[in-house]
Amino acid sequence: MEPLDRDLEEGLLELPSEPMMLNMGPSHPAMHGTVRIVLELSGEMIQKADVQIGYLHRGFEKMCERGTWTQIFPYVDRCNYVSPMLNNVGFALAVEKMLGVTVPERCQYYRVALGELARICDHMICSGAMCMELGAFTPFLYFARAREIIWDIFEEETGARVTHSFGRVGGMANPPTKYFKEMVRAGVPRVLQLISEGEKLLLKNRIFLDRLEGVGVMSKEDALALGWTGVVLRASGVPYDVRRAHPYMVYDRMEFDVPVGTTGDNYDRFMCRQEEIRQTARIIEQALDQMPDEGPINIEDPRIILPPKQDVYTTIEATIQHFKIVMEGIKVPAGECYSYTEAGNGELGFYLVSDGSGTPYRVRIRPPCFATTQGLEQLITGLMIPDVVPTFGSLNMIGGECDH
Amino acid sequence: MSKRVLEILKSKFGADIYETHSQFGDDTAVVNPEKWREIARFLRDDSQCAMNMFVDLTAVDYLGRQTPRFEVVLHLRSLERGHRIRLKARIGDDDANGVEIDSVVPVWKGANWFERECFDMFGVNFKGHPDLRRILMYPEFVGYPLRKDYPADKTQPLVELRNVPDKLPPFGIDEGMPFGRQTHDYPRGEETN
Numbered sequence: 001m002e003p004l005d006r007d008l009e010e011g012l013l014e015l016p017s018e019p020m021m022l023n024m025g026p027s028h029p030a031m032h033g034t035v036r037i038v039l040e041l042s043g044e045m046i047q048k049a050d051v052q053i054g055y056l057h058r059g060f061e062k063m064c065e066r067g068t069w070t071q072i073f074p075y076v077d078r079c080n081y082v083s084p085m086l087n088n089v090g091f092a093l094a095v096e097k098m099l100g101v102t103v104p105e106r107c108q109y110y111r112v113a114l115g116e117l118a119r120i121c122d123h124m125i126c127s128g129a130m131c132m133e134l135g136a137f138t139p140f141l142y143f144a145r146a147r148e149i150i151w152d153i154f155e156e157e158t159g160a161r162v163t164h165s166f167g168r169v170g171g172m173a174n175p176p177t178k179y180f181k182e183m184v185r186a187g188v189p190r191v192l193q194l195i196s197e198g199e200k201l202l203l204k205n206r207i208f209l210d211r212l213e214g215v216g217v218m219s220k221e222d223a224l225a226l227g228w229t230g231v232v233l234r235a236s237g238v239p240y241d242v243r244r245a246h247p248y249m250v251y252d253r254m255e256f257d258v259p260v261g262t263t264g265d266n267y268d269r270f271m272c273r274q275e276e277i278r279q280t281a282r283i284i285e286q287a288l289d290q291m292p293d294e295g296p297i298n299i300e301d302p303r304i305i306l307p308p309k310q311d312v313y314t315t316i317e318a319t320i321q322h323f324k325i326v327m328e329g330i331k332v333p334a335g336e337c338y339s340y341t342e343a344g345n346g347e348l349g350f351y352l353v354s355d356g357s358g359t360p361y362r363v364r365i366r367p368p369c370f371a372t373t374q375g376l377e378q379l380i381t382g383l384m385i386p387d388v389v390p391t392f393g394s395l396n397m398i399g400g401e402c403d404h
Numbered sequence: 405m406s407k408r409v410l411e412i413l414k415s416k417f418g419a420d421i422y423e424t425h426s427q428f429g430d431d432t433a434v435v436n437p438e439k440w441r442e443i444a445r446f447l448r449d450d451s452q453c454a455m456n457m458f459v460d461l462t463a464v465d466y467l468g469r470q471t472p473r474f475e476v477v478l479h480l481r482s483l484e485r486g487h488r489i490r491l492k493a494r495i496g497d498d499d500a501n502g503v504e505i506d507s508v509v510p511v512w513k514g515a516n517w518f519e520r521e522c523f524d525m526f527g528v529n530f531k532g533h534p535d536l537r538r539i540l541m542y543p544e545f546v547g548y549p550l551r552k553d554y555p556a557d558k559t560q561p562l563v564e565l566r567n568v569p570d571k572l573p574p575f576g577i578d579e580g581m582p583f584g585r586q587t588h589d590y591p592r593g594e595e596t597n
Contacts, residue, residue: 054540061525062549062556097428224483227458227514238483240457245486337428338460338479338490351477353464366460366479374517403540 019047022385026055030133030389033399035373037380037388044384049377053370056399064363068329069095069169072363077163079365080401082125083344085118085154088167093248094339094350095169098332101299107171108249109291113184114157114166116280116287120191121150122344122396123231123273123280130270130393131202134211142198146191153183169330170305171298181288188281195277212267216379216391219264226378227371230346232395235272236264242342253290254283269394304330329358345369345396367401407431409453409489417443430490437476437493441506441532447480447489448511455480455489458512461519463526467552472496476505476528495528500551504529507536525550 025036034055040048060079064072076091077084089111096103103111128143151161157177158164166173177183202208218228223236233240241258243251259275261268298305302321311318334356340349346368353362372395379395380388410424410431420436420443435443447455459479467473472494481488496503507530508515519530520539527548530536538545542562547554 052539054538054542057540059549059556066556100428222513224456225458225513227460227512227518240483335427336430336432338430338488340459347459349460349479351460351462351479355469362464364460364462364464364477366462370517370521371458371514374514 024388026052032129032133032393032395033397033402035392035397035399037376037392039385039388041385046380046383046385046388049380051373051376053373053399054403056403058400058404060365060404061363064360066359068326068358069332069360070325070330072360073167074163074165076365077165078400079367079404080122080344080348080398081162082398083115083118083122084163085114085166086122086341086343087348088164089115089249090339090341090343090348091350092167092169093341094337094352095330095332097339098335098337098352098354099169099304099330100333101170101301101304103171103299104296105250106292106295107297109287110172110176110297111167112249112251112254113180113284113287113291114154116284117150117153117184117188119280119344120188120277121147123277124191124195126344126393126396127270127273128198130390131208133389133393134208136202136205136208139198139201142194142201146194146198149187149191149194153180153187156180156183168298168305170301175297181291184284184288188284192278192281195274199274209267211386211390212270212394213265214263215266215383215387216394217263217265218375218379222378223264223375226375228346228375229368229371230342230344231272231276232269232372232375233346234259235261235268237261242340242347246340248341250287250290251283254286256280256283266390266394273396331356331358332360340366343368345372345398345401365401365404367398367404369395369397369402373397373402409447409487412450412452413443413447416446431488432490432492434492434494437495437505440476440493441508441511443491444478444508444511447491452485453489454482454484457481457483458508458514458518459488461508461515461522463522463528463550465526465550465552467498470494471498473498473500474503474526474528476522478508500527503527504531506531507533509533524548527551 020041022039022041024039025031026034036052038050039046060075063075072091073088076087080087124143124146128140132140154164155161157180158166218236220237223233224238237260239258239260244258256279259272261272306325307318307321312322332354334354336353338349338351340347348368349366351364352360355361376392376395379391407426410433413433414421417439420439422434424433447453457480459481461478464475464477465473466475474496476493476495478491493505495505505528507519509519517539519533520536522528523530523536524538524540525548544562545560
């Protein structure tokens with residue numbers, strides 16, 4: 001046994017300088033999704049981070065190459081399951097761009113109103129989940145209560161609360177219900193009120209602010225080069241919103257502001273989301289005011305739109321037409337197109353390749369949070385472990401979308 | 405607006421721009437894969453193009469439809485000028501030899517994960533990529549799932565499935581997809597599980 005009072009050389013007294021490896025995830029209570037982050041730590045500082053995704057990969061693009069164009073709607077629902085309506089509309093617009101059709105005005109307003117409701121849901125849940133991961137459970141309950149109001153509206157309109165599969169090429173599955181406008185007009189102010197109450201619990205909380213302010217700063221140039229879009233890019237100070245830069249549907253008739261951050265830290269991302277909820281409420285109000293009460297929802301093209309159920313059951317022509325659309329699919333002209341819309345997280349793109357048959361040849365989804373999540377590595381390098389949680393939360397990574 | 409970009413490209417690179425079109429309003433240039441990175445860098449740095457936003461990078465497999473077999477597709481946007489362009493390069497032969505192209509990570513670092521995904525799904529080898537490994541699939545995965553000759557019903561469980569009699573495997577062949585383009589429409593590579 002060695003004597004305890006042996007002389008040690010100076011060098012041996014130093015702490016071991018080997019970096020420590022720490023594994024966060026894939027299933028971690030404080031993480032925003034199923035993601036694994038392998039951290040290389042020096043003390044508590046992150047020296048290197050490796051973000052590993054793919055735990056929710058379900059082969060979306062491969063599945064799309066097998067069914068008809070219409071059968072893709074349930075799949076896109078499940079890509080971003082927090083705001084499925086925006087994905088539905090985005091995909092419908094992409095196919096309509098290839099077909100060269102435009103849906104009637106009433107349908108455009110309907111799509112805008114439903115899509116913006118979904119956007120409120122998306123932003124709210126992101127903010128709520130982020131607070132919850134930071135230990136503030138109560139605001140999440142306020143936001144979940146508000147989400148319930150929106151989901152009730154969706155349930156009334158589409159019949160489903162989460163995955164609606166409500167979009168169709170050339171229209172929507174059903175026209176608005178009789179009391180759609182009343183429901184939304186009554187619901188949105190209550191949602192905004194609940195959000196303000198939830199915010200009151202957070203924005204004067206020193207702990208919450210300290211963990212957000214100045215943490216996870218992303219510069220404007222880096223955000224652009226990383227392919228960031230949506231709220232995270234705007235929080236870095238780039239006023240790029242697809243709804244404003246390349247207006248689609250009726251967004252050019254809407255009056256709304258694009259909230260922009262200054263420093264691009266977690267606080268800016270949080271506040272941009274909160275402000276965008278209020279701007280979204282403005283858009284919904286205008287859409288409801290301008291939306292006609294009468295008029296068709298679907299385009300009138302028997303090659304694209306299914307005949308009314310009444311006719312399918314009573315006439316042979318409609319039965320055949322129904323059969324051909326369901327079994328063979330809509331014939332989309334051969335070629336390729338890239339269509340982009342502003343989804344909850346940013347620019348949601350669909351790159352479609354058609355060979356002229358009823359089945360897509362290739363469906364490529366450009367999920368906004370795939371690009372966002374790849375910036376996480378840069379954001380958390382140099383920070384401490386507890387900073388990973390709010391930084392990751394503020395990026396709003398949606399597993400289903402990110403992992404296709 | 406972005407027709408101009410196509411004209412600038414044609415006047416600058418001439419014969420390296422194989423063809424251009426503007427189908428559905430999307431301006432597209434098919435370029436020489438050898439000049440892939442050079443053209444990308446020009447598009448970013450030229451003041452009239454200024455494509456500083458990396459949007460998307462993916463590939464399409466045209467097995468049996470065109471040679472070269474793969475098309476690498478890059479979408480770009482300019483923040484200041486608001487125009488977009490699609491850049492394509494055709495690579496690889498029918499047996500998937502020579503499926504390689506220069507990486508554009510040195511030009512836009514956002515291309516990193518997109519190229520990894522493209523490598524993972526199509527086996528496109530990006531020369532000069534700093535960290536080319538699988539991203540969505542697990543490292544033990546064999547093959548490239550989005551290639552047209554990869555059967556859609558093939559399963560590669562990471563943990564061996566238990567062999568329990570009277571129990572069906574998780575998915576039958578073409579389950580739930582009795583119509584549309586079928587797996588057996590494509591030449592089959594190897595035995596499915």
